[in-house]
Amino acid sequence: MTTATMLPTQPAELRRIIRAGEFAGVTSGLANGHVQANLAVLPRDLAFDFLLFCQRNPQPCPLLEVIEPGFVEPTFTAPGADISTDVPAYRIYENGEMVAELESVAEVWRDDLVSFLLGCSFSFEAALADCGIPLRHQEARSNVPMYITNIPTRPAGMFSGPMVVSMRPIPQAQIVRAVQVTSRFPDTHGAPIHIGDPDAIGIRDINAPEFGEAVEIRPGETPVFWACGVTPQAVALNCKPPLMITHAPGKMFITDRRDSRLRSHLIAGNHDTNYEDIVLDHDRRGSARSGPRPRRLSSAPRPHVIILGHPGPVVITTRDSTS
Amino acid sequence: MTTATMLPTQPAELRRIIRAGEFAGVTSGLANGHVQANLAVLPRDLAFDFLLFCQRNPQPCPLLEVIEPGFVEPTFTAPGADISTDVPAYRIYENGEMVAELESVAEVWRDDLVSFLLGCSFSFEAALADCGIPLRHQEARSNVPMYITNIPTRPAGMFSGPMVVSMRPIPQAQIVRAVQVTSRFPDTHGAPIHIGDPDAIGIRDINAPEFGEAVEIRPGETPVFWACGVTPQAVALNCKPPLMITHAPGKMFITDRRDSRLRSHLIAGNHDTNYEDIVLDHDRRGSARSGPRPRRLSSAPRPHVIILGHPGPVVITTRDSTS
Incomplete structure (x- = not known):
């Protein structure tokens, strides 16, 4: 190894x-x-x-x-x-x-x-650290605390369930910055889902996370909650x-x-x-098609006919390169 | 009527x-x-x-x-x-x-x-107008010019084809502003897909749009192209x-x-x-469930059992409210 x-x-x-x-x-x-x-x-x-x-x-x-x-x-x-x-x-x-x-x-x-x-x-935490915002669970070398909330996800078909969130204590003077920084990373959970009151989102004991380990929240710090990748x-x-x-x-x-x-x-x-x-x-x-291809199912041929129905009248444009 | x-x-x-x-x-x-x-x-x-x-x-x-x-x-x-x-x-x-x-x-x-x-x-054009950026096709009371480009969309299954774009001539001093304003509307096509050179995206004649009507591009103006809702x-x-x-x-x-x-x-x-x-x-x-519901297919029941596999060890938490 x-x-x-x-x-x-x-x-x-x-x-x-x-x-x-x-x-x-x-x-x-x-x-x-x-x-x-x-x-x-x-x-x-x-x-x-x-x-x-x-x-x-x-x-x-x-x-x-x-x-x-x-x-x-x-x-x-x-x-x-x-x-x-x-x-x-x-x-x-x-x-x-x-x-x-x-x-x-x-x-x-x-x-x-x-x-x-x-x-x-990972991307999101690196950006917080780059902005000088401390990450308590990293300082403590522990896993970030995560909580099951009372915030329902939006169901789709058979998939539904409550949102899981992660929590990081943020010094009050840096909360706005933390919102700004993470807002710029929508593909890694984006802006916080909640700031401040664990009870408001169904977290009964901030010291007893369902996953990960509890971290200290020091005087002058506020718990800030982000949507968590455990959810999906x-x-x-x-x-x-x-x-x-x-x-x-x-x-x-x-x-x-x-x-x-x-x-x-x-x-x-x-x-x-x-x-x-x-x-x-x-x-x-x-x-890449000239080299070995990954396993795949057959796909339909892709004709070069475009039919446009919006916003003008329907127009049929043939773009067949063989004609 | x-x-x-x-x-x-x-x-x-x-x-x-x-x-x-x-x-x-x-x-x-x-x-x-x-x-x-x-x-x-x-x-x-x-x-x-x-x-x-x-x-x-x-x-x-x-x-x-x-x-x-x-x-x-x-x-x-x-x-x-x-x-x-x-x-x-x-x-x-x-x-x-x-x-x-x-x-x-x-x-x-x-x-x-x-x-x-x-x-x-519509949202996106209103925002441009709110910022004082003129919209030539609205001034001319015509439909925005649209062009089939050589920009391929990313295929998915049987769906593929070139991207259609709309074009608005923007005064050069307002191009940065137009990018900023439309960037804030990702749900209505977002930032421009191209600025300046119609030929670079496969548009042979800017005066002959495939859909809508051509608009005048005045001296000091640059054609700016946005992804178009005709595409899907x-x-x-x-x-x-x-x-x-x-x-x-x-x-x-x-x-x-x-x-x-x-x-x-x-x-x-x-x-x-x-x-x-x-x-x-x-x-x-x-x-809403107490009132008449729209037609729907039956959906699977939603058990309150959560199984979490990441990022800690697998934990099975039963949240069955009936137990």
Whole structure:
């Protein structure tokens, strides 16, 4: 087993080592500056409901990428990666119960599996620290305290449940700054969900978090609560899907995406669809087709006929490059 | 037919009149300050792909709300409304061809239909005007010019196609302001997709838009391009779904949502999931259950068991209120 100090700093290299079975540890602190992601994999017949759940609850469930049924390559956030092998450890849940922890799920992969990559709080905490806002749980080398609230998520199909939040005590003079800084990271939970009164969101004892460990709240500090990445897995497992695959705790998927890019896309308000990305991605996808492709289902041909029904009269424009 | 000048200014009243068949006109300028929405309705078996397409292409396809299969009430943006009756006019497409224009689709509604409400540029143009940025097509009382570009959208399943953009000439000194202002409206197309060079995005003749009408670009002005709401319908129809229902051009769905709320949610970076909204919505949904409910499919019961797999060890917490 390679130790963390010997590990490379580039995401692609790290994923290669993970894929080869040479590292199966916690990814915290690895590939500094790059976005790490929560993984949730569900069968296709639940995928619409889960995607809709994420769309309705972007603070606890910030979608970085959805990989279509049967595909294993996260084309947008980590081209060339394989989601079935490049996570240090996976957990398999059947009917809501964990039945195995594996270092690869390539052998159990199915053509109907849809993979969801969700933002995690690493980017967001780095930004707080960059602004000089102390993080008590990091100082204490403990896990951030997390609480089940009385805040319902917006249900979608069979998915529903209360929101889970994380808490960080913030000096009162820095609360506005903490709101501003985290508002700029909507893909890693965004602005706080609540400031100040644990009781108001159904937290009975701030010293008894449901997950993680309690931290000291010092005089002059206020507890600030953010939507937590525990929520989507919790809500998904709540409905006991026949199969669900997740990353193992703390063993995240490392993307090529830089934290700063997550940040800048909010400023641009364009959710990462700057057309440069699209064109680059399109070019890369095109060239990638000449090499080995990840497993995929067949897709319908893409005719070049565009029918436009809004806002003018219906116009049919044929853009068939062969005509 | 009621004339526009006699129409009420409140969305709910307007929708009542539309539902009663007393107004079937263009909604531009109605219910000023409230968000109007594009409508796309697809059968459930295409809904995952279309939702994923919107998730991957938020600039041309800014999702305001998705109504689950069989439901007709836009619970989040217009509670009490009926999406099958409250749009002034609908277009029915079968296999990609328009077969009818109707003032209600209640009679043809099916339990497998999923409704997508997408932001339109009305909010965004009002914000530009509020900042003193002139809108040439409004001055000319013409439709905004729109162009098919060489910018590919990110495909999802069977949905793919080029992005359509709208163009507004902006005085050079106001371009930065135009970027800033529209960046604050990600749910109505957000920041520009391109500034300056039509040729760079595949527009051969700026005076010959594919849709809408050409506008004068005066000396000292630069053409600025935004992702256009024509894109999602175009891309959806491109794959010739067996059934697709849309609003008729210019006859939009009027929501209760205020423009200013769209704007503020970007500032908060919270995509409208402020927990106050959720709690209010939850309360309203609960109380609404005692009255008549919109048509819906049965949904699975929602057990109060939460299983959390991340980031600590797996913990099973039973929150069954009956135990």
